[in-house]
Amino acid sequence: MKGSFFVCVFMVFLHQGFADENEEANGNGVVKIGVVLAMGSLVGRASNMCISIALQDFYRDNPNFTSRLHLSTRDSGGDVVQAASAALDLIKNVEVQAIIGPQTSAEAQFLSDLANKSQIPVISFSATSPSLSSTHTPYFIRAIPSDSIQAKPIASLIKFYKWRQAIVVYEDTDYGAGFIPYLTDALSEIGSRLQHRTLLPSVASDELIRKELYKVMTMQTRVFVVHMSYPLASRFFRQVKQLGMMSRDYAWIITDGLTNLLNSMDPWTIDSMRGVLGVRAYIEGTQRLDKFSTRWKRYYRKEYPNEIDIPHFNVFCLRAYDATRVLALAVEKSGGRSVGFLRPTAGQMTANSTDLLTLGISPVGPRLLSAILDTKLKGLTGTIRFVNGEIQGSTFQIVNVVDKSVREIGFWSPEAGISREISRKVVHRRSNDVENLGPVIWPGESTVTPKGWVFPTNGVKMKIGVPVKKGFKEFVNVEWGPLDGRPTTTGFSVDVFHAVVKGLPYGLDYEFVPFADDHRKKAGTYNELVYQVFLGKYDAVVGDVTIIANRSNYVDLTPPYTESGVSMIVPVRKERGSRALTFLKPLTWELWVTASCFFFFMAFVVWFLEHRINDDFQGPPSEQVGRALYFSFSTLVFAQRDKITSNLTRFVIILWLFLLLILTNSYTANLASILTVEQLQPTVTDVQTLIRNEDIVGYQGNSFVEDLLIKLGISRSKLIEFDSAEEYVEALSKGSSHGGVAAIFDEIPYIKSFLSNRTNDFMMVGPTYRTGGFGFVSSLSLSLSLSLSPSVCVCVCVCVCGGGAST
Template identity: 35%
Template sequence: MAGRSMVVRLLLMLAVFSVAFSIEDKCAACNAVAEELEIGLSNEKPRNHLDMRHRLDSTGQRRGKVIDYRVSELRVVDLLDGLCEKMQDYTLQKVDSSRKEWIKVDSWDNLTMNKQEARAYSKDISSYCGRLLEETEDELAELIKKGSVKVGDVSKVLCQDLMIHIREMVMLVDHMENSEFHKLAFRNVGVPDVLLLSSVVALSVSVFYASFSSGSIIYMESISVASPGAALMGNHLFSAKGGNNSARRGEPSKNVSSRPSVVNIGALFTLDSTIGRVAKIAIEEAVKDVNSNSSILPGTKLLVKIQNSNCSGFLGMVGALKFMETDVVAIIGPQSSVVAHIVSHIANELQVPLLSFAATDPTLSSLQFPFLVRTTQSDLYQMAAVAEMVDHYGWREVITIFVDDDYGRNGVSALDDKLAERRCRITYKAGIPPGSVVSRSEILDLLVKVALLESRVIVLHVNPDSGFMVFSVAQYLGMMGSGFVWIATDWLSSVLDSAFPLPLDTMNSMQGVLVLRQHTPDSDRKKAFISRWNKLTGGSLGLHSYGLYAYDSVWLVAHAIDAFLNQGGIVSFSNDSRIRSAEGSSDLNLEAMSIFDDGMLLLNKILQSDLVGLTGPIRFNSERSLVLPAYDIINVIGTGFRKIGYWSNYSGLSIVPPETLYARPPNRSSENQHLYSVIWPGETLVKPRGWVFPNNGKQLRIGVPVRVSYREFVSQVQGTDLFKGFCIDVFTAALNLLPYAVPYRFIPFGDGHKNPSYTELVNLITAGVFDAAVGDIAIYTNRTRVVDFTQPYISSGLVVVVPFKKMNTGAWAFLRPFTPPMWMITAAFFLIIGIVVWILEHRINDEFRGPPRRQLITILWFSLSTLFFAHRENTVSTLGRLVLIIWLFVVLIINSSYTASLTSILTVQRLSSPIKGIESLKSSDEPIGYQVGSFAEHYLTEELRISKSRLIALGSPEEYAIALQKGPKKGGVAAVVDERGYIEIFLSSQCKFRIAGQEFTKTGWGFAFPRDSPLAIDMSTAILQLSENGDLQRIHDKWLMRSSCSLDSAEIESDQLHLKSFWGLFLMCGIACLTALLVLFVQIVNQLRRRASGSTTNFVSDAPTGSRSGQLRRFLSLIDEKLDRSSGENKRRKIEGAFTESNIDSELGNNPYRTATGSGNSSNQHG
């Protein structure tokens, strides 16, 4: 009977607590609904009368009424229909610290407040609108039809005149002093905001409580007083939360004390459990230590009341409700995540902080449960440690066995997320029923399924009872032998630490298991407590990390209560009016439960704590998790275990304790992640591979393309399911190198009439039709996005094949080294150099003088003879020598290049096609051939943007040859684009074709497997071994050895020399010529000016002195004038090859011996 009463009491409590999520200020919400209705009224458009005459009488006349739309039911429907849906555009916005108001949101995207919270408010007011209309719709409809609801009056009509949601309220200001109730003010009000204006008598305490009774809600507000005994003059604005027809008088606050002599805390956990047995002693010892320490809680004694939850959510809730009747300020526990989920709801409502030292469920969020404080590490970090271990050892797939409750499911879900971050995954999740109801046969059936799976890495996240049964059955099935990996979460380390040594049979069933344990730094204080613990328990019960966290939780709450009291916090409790107003609450004694008035203040003090306990620093981050999470990693060996390393959220895996790494910069690189060696199941030091082929009688289904061309790579043996070829031999050779057997069978893919689509073959792996694909499968980007490839076993790439023949050199072959522009520019520069040198030399060099015909011949001869460095004329001038030196250097380069190019042309075979490579093929409009099924089509159309209309599919090497020989003018192709592997086979028998240009893609062929397949990694290693030991080359030579007609220098480029290769030389030579001519021009102009200023010189007697034609004649005459080298020496008929310094000065216009002779001097005659 008592149990049934408790159930009813629980249901009543949950119903009462649900009221907290309803609309608090119904008056403001009502006004918001009225505002939206008023918008509908103001937006109404004039409407015609409603013609209801739809029935014809016997005479054919229509019968019925014509109704005014303003008083019709249709108008009511138009105004009220969809009104509550429109209220979803409203949300509650905070105006200031004490007031909120409903606003209409124009754009949810531009909303600055929390959008999730805003959406929740909009749903609340929409629901409220529905309830409001349900109660007022009839009366409101009548008022609308009567015309009483007008723009500007909607709020008054709906929220005041109808008198449904705003009623008279009675405000009671109560105060309890010395167990005597004082009535400070009493007033009837009819508006939601109440202003207390009456003076208040002096109070002897620092606060008093104003209670507002409003229907089912009592709103308590604490008001500070300046000092004890001061007068409170009122003038305080209070917000009443709703209304009701009959206000009830609220009970006064009780148990008000400034510094209590005793503070009660609760402890809720399973006493008869691995964690509970240790936690009980640890909590009791912590309370003793707190009470014996005079520096904390002076004058106040800390009492703990323990309730047994027995790992039951229902019993845990009952225990929590009992605590609420005894005025506890905080609860230590619960240890179970399942119980924590339930009890946290009660803690939220009654504002009692809940400090859980063992609930590790990562979904216990501070957002959902603000009064829950986790004083241990979340399983989110433990699963991160497991994921990092899996990745460290190179495994990619794991199996999880977990207890099927909140603790197990949510922990495995966190592990799944952490593994996904490292490209690992859970391939199978096996749940075990919670509690002790699971049988050995159920475990046996579960493990038999696991044994048939591929992965051999098993993560065990269960409770101790079922965990040991799993190990026992696994040993019976041979699953604790070599090849398996078992990783147990910290449930096992708790047992090992507290109940060690375990029975020999139990230890034997766990050999090689890796276990995680919450890391607690070694300290003198911890060592002293462990020594004290051993004396307390006599060595019969070990101390695990959860016991340490339970001990620190007591100290944490003690420090928080001390800070709470020092700040003036009051340990006071108030009854919840929602419980008191519930029907039958007095029978269930629900009113005995009370709310901790300053629970939020104590919660903040807990979260602000910063102290050092047995477990290390006790400090919370912004997510309310303990800082610096870390785990020990231990290996079960023989009759004990050893520590192989650590994991911390700061530094990852290490063999150094995390606290020593906190002073260093974080380094999570793979090179710094280390663990000591592990003795794995089966007593081996060799790291398990972590997977095997499923032991379910199935073979790998390997798709093999059925080719009709290039059967050297892969071909089906006629009449059988066997295949042969280069690719098949490489695959089987790699399989033979694997340290395990791989059962497989080849499945042909293709119709045998044409080459199949390799892209479709790869996609069938993703679809699950094939487990792998073997063949000449090119590796390129689109395919790697859906499957994993092995290491390429042959390099390949796209090349261009064109027709080829040895071209006849012919009588004019000597002209082919240079392009026509190159020939023209070269010839032009020979002539230009001759003219420039003549201009620079003929004034001072007799070899460049004479009759015009002779001078022209000299120019041509000199310029051409420089080609062979055989010019007989000597250059005398400095400028002439400068130009000649540069020109001779240019001639040397051109001559050498010409000779090399001509040699190549006369000795090397040539292409007969204008296609010189992929670029020239791309820029042309000629048709292009490609192999059916090859990825060349995709690359040409998608990457090179070549029109599909230019592409012609070819199915065999014979079709290649025919299409190339025909050429584009006869319906063939200008070139064929295909992978090098095929082209090498093609050219080994077709000597009329060659590769033009270079290979323009770099790729290879590999075997395809599903994403994250471990077999792909092992096959890649085997292919590398084949390459290193030479077997891969031998297989290549067996199948792909080329014939003698295939030349090594198959890639042929044009050997013609273009102008672009020499334009720098010509530019340099041209600049030298222009510079020399410019210097000569400046010299002559200076001479011309000096002679024009003298009176003894007359260049042309018949020309006017100032005319332009006369100046031009004088200029040309001066250019052609013969200069004497000296005035005192006889002319030398042979000009030597070197000048004195005075000769150089004469060229620069500073020679004092320069003379001008008359027109009759034969040396000055033109010609």
């Protein structure tokens, strides 16, 4: 009996204990909150501890609050299906009012739909993919800035170091793929681009990683942007180091997600990332953050007493701390209580209803969601305020992995761009100033900024076709070596091409291939040479190739680098008139008439103003007329001595003397020119004269000028082609009636080259028929590389201006 009594008493106390626990869990002041994290991961384990610390701190600071959060934690195992199952359990069986987590963007994608259906807020502190949007899933709240915000800081960093191309390596998940469009747009805004995208599965093997790395090693770009989760990144960078890609000439930039975990990574991973640059959202160091660090170490030591090294807390831990405090405050503001979900009625369910169809709806969800979005507080990461369901971030920190530590080298903000100090004013910002960032230790322990490119290691050179010419070798000249027979290409066009390539921010490995036959003669016309690019025999053509419309139908042509147009060269005839009357030549009959009228007019004006008040202009009419004319004509040689009494007359005379000064000086200069320079006149001035006289006309062989002359109305039988300047001289000297030509049509660059030392015998006359000028021919893939950027245009202008006199 006595034993039975104690058993009964024990059962009563046990029952009472369960009742008290049940009452606490379902009490009016207790709100059930779910937590879904990957407990086996670095971020999940640390964040779970920060959530617990946050609740302790919150209710210690607010002891009078009537609500209390009761956490129900589930392990997602880093798996989307397991995370979804955990969320279903929390919503259907536990009836939580909100969920903190999940950890990854892929998990959040599914949980946000569940939250929408059940109307319970899901607040995530680590899902950063831009594809997650509160616009479509309003019950999803992001307590961390989206990855889209960091695209501009990365692009600014690439612009700062003058890199024009980059390769992005990213994870084949929502987290990885969602960031790429924003990075592409940001690079496009600064004039850069992604040369290649390397996609790696989250469970990629080391063999697959090496295969992809071997592929990008053959490319010329050496700037890499890495955007992936920590487990994949740790294996990726170890392979990078093993393959020798963490060396000079390489530049590696990691995104916010990886940069925030640098302080928590193991020493082997950090060692393989030495020289890497990283960007991360800036969190200001405060006294409150220092106190949290002390508490974190004490808490971690208590939870894991057997571990020797205490890891540094990461930013996701801080975000989890702030998100928990936001949720606790919102629950208090909304008067949250544990209220049963509204379940679908039996009539709404069918025999085939699934768990998703039988989910209930939280009656307090909309009110709690509104309270969360309206909450504003000062957290460990800064001011917490939601805009469109997301925390807005603006300032980023730029760091450099040095040895086994992380060193801050600068900041980025929308207002100031890249700067050394966070407080640096906008007016002091200089985008290309090296002092804007601290010194960087690049991969390979180098202090020299990588160029961002090297020549490709796949051994493939671009084939650049060049014309083989008999004449006008100032532009393109191909010569074969006497011993080895190897061609050497020189000339103005080649020099311009070298200047363009030198001005590019990356390298082009190329070789010139003459367009010649087996006998080293020209293999065809310029049109045929250009067409070889379309056929794929050449990657580009460099030379004196004119930009015309029909060629642009099948190839791309760069902007011109010479003056454009077609004109004609004709001989000159020298004219020398009689020396006796040379002084009359500057005085045309129009000038005689105009000057005479002015002389008589001035005589009348002076007489009209003076004859009433000046005795010198009075007397008989004939004497007055003579005096006035004498006064007017004597001013021509400044010999007048008559007395003037009217101030108005003096003003008129000053104007007249100034006009006479201009007239006499102009006459003197014109007469000197006539006396010292022989007058050269063209033999032909226009095309119509050539057609009317049925003269023979020449043009440069293999040129489009032949078709132009036929369109102008010149018969094909009257056309003769020439190949060199010497042939031009011989044909023009003979003339059309003696087996030569009356004129030769050619492009202006050739004409200027021809006339550079023959100005006394020939001249360029007639109208100019506009063309596109000389340009380079390329395929579509190469046209972007050869497009003349502003810096390259300067190089070309210098080359053209400097070389124009010699060619």
